[in-house]
Amino acid sequence: xxxxxxxxxxxxxxxxxxxxxxxxxxxxxxxxxxxxxxxxxxxxxxxxxxxxxxxxxxxxxxxxxxxxxxxxxxxxxxxxxxxxxxxxxxxxxxxxxxxxxxxxxxxxxxxxxxxxxxxxxxxxxxxxxxxxxxxxxxxxxxxxxxxxxxxxxxxxxxxxxxxxxxxxxxxxxxxxxxxxxxxxxxxxxxxxxxxxxxxxxxxxxxxxxxxxxxxxxxxxxxxxxxxxxxxxxxxxxxxxxxxxxxxxxxxxx
Numbered sequence: 001x002x003x004x005x006x007x008x009x010x011x012x013x014x015x016x017x018x019x020x021x022x023x024x025x026x027x028x029x030x031x032x033x034x035x036x037x038x039x040x041x042x043x044x045x046x047x048x049x050x051x052x053x054x055x056x057x058x059x060x061x062x063x064x065x066x067x068x069x070x071x072x073x074x075x076x077x078x079x080x081x082x083x084x085x086x087x088x089x090x091x092x093x094x095x096x097x098x099x100x101x102x103x104x105x106x107x108x109x110x111x112x113x114x115x116x117x118x119x120x121x122x123x124x125x126x127x128x129x130x131x132x133x134x135x136x137x138x139x140x141x142x143x144x145x146x147x148x149x150x151x152x153x154x155x156x157x158x159x160x161x162x163x164x165x166x167x168x169x170x171x172x173x174x175x176x177x178x179x180x181x182x183x184x185x186x187x188x189x190x191x192x193x194x195x196x197x198x199x200x201x202x203x204x205x206x207x208x209x210x211x212x213x214x215x216x217x218x219x220x221x222x223x224x225x226x227x228x229x230x231x232x233x234x235x236x237x238x239x240x241x242x243x244x245x246x247x248x249x250x251x252x253x
Contacts, residue, residue, distance in 0.1 A: 006117050009129040013043045015080035017073075017119075019087045020052045021223045029223060032250035033086045033122055036135060039250075040126075049076035055093040058101070059189055067101045074111050082129075083119040086246045088153020088221050091121040096156055121153060122246060123221060127162040134169035137251045146178035146215035148206070148229065148242065150222035154182055163221055163245050170248065178218065179209045187228035207232040210240050217253065218242040 014037055018030040037044050054069035073094070077083055085091050095116050102112040126132045145167055153159035168175050186192060186202030206229060210218055220226050220242055229242045247253050 006120070006129075009082040009118070009120065009125060012081040013045060015077055015083050016044055016046050017050060017053075017077070017083050017085040017087075017090065018046070019085060019090045019223065021227070022086060025227070026223050026244065028252065029086055029244040029246050032244070032246040032252050033084070035250040035252075036122070036126075036246060037084065039135060040130070040132060047076045047080070051076070053090045053093045054101075055090060055097075056189055058093065058097055063101065070098055070101050071108060074108055074115055077115060078111070080115070080118060082125075083115065084122055084125045085119070086122045086221070086244060087223065088121045088150050088157050088159050089224060091119055092152040092156040094119045121157055121159060121221065123162040123166055124157065124159060127165055133165050135166070135249055137170045137249055139170060139172040139248075139251060139253065142172050142174070143217055143253070144174045144176055144215045145217050145219055145248065146176050146210075146213045147181055148178060148185065148210075148218055148220040148225060149182045150220055150225045151184050151188070153221050159221055163219070166249055167219065167245070173248070176213070176215050178213050178215065180206065183209075185225045185228045187224050189224070192228065203228060203232045207236060207238065210242075211236075211238055213240075215240075217248075219245045219248055221245050 022030045034044050051072055052069050053073055054066035057066035098112050098116055102109050120129055147164060167173060184202055185206045186199040192199040223244055226242045226244055233240050243253055
């Protein structure tokens with residue numbers, strides 16, 4: 001559901017919101033995102049004041065602390081024309097939950113609404129925002145790829161067709177659907193910590209589906225899901241691995 005309308009992002013400078021986990025653990029995903037955007041002729045900047053979107057504190061019920069972090073986000077991106085992030089989860093936090101944090105704030109409400117209206121997840125930015133469905137990528141070897149739909153991206157931002165459209169237009173890539181593609185991997189941020197047994201059971205189901213898939217590689221739009229699933233696959237000594245879609249679209253796999 002769209003809480004605020006978004007103007008067309010075409011012809012505007014892109015500010016990259018790289019997210020905490022990409023910055024700290026998967027910098028190659030952030031660099032792949034920049035490669036994709038620059039390949040399309042876009043000007044990309046990286047606001048150095050960015051930290052976190054505040055999602056973890058928000059989900060844990062620490063609304064005041066989450067708002068403090070979200071306020072820093074608004075300050076960091078005060079000059080942004082368009083914000084793009086390789087994360088459906090963090091994008092959903094900004095677009096759907098910042099209005100809750102700032103709805104009664106006379107100082108920051110207007111800027112929050114502006115930021116909400118210019119924030120995009122990477123694949124929706126490319127397909128829905130720019131109308132780009134083929135970025136001209138060719139993988140070095142023929143590869144069969146399946147897709148895991150991350151919960152926040154799928155259920156809150158409608159990210160389903162956009163990544164599949166982009167993948168199907170990558171040369172040397174054969175797309176095959178994953179059984180249970182829309183089933184949660186069991187991560188859910190604090191959910192995996194507070195309910196480890198349930199989280200582990202959900203992960204086990206996902207790993208079984210990945211191992212049974214006729215695919216060389218599993219792709220997802222969220223690094224948190226990637227971390228959860230790769231941990232499960234590694235513990236089972238499976239040769240299968242999950243990669244972020246930005247790395248596939250950039251031809252970095």
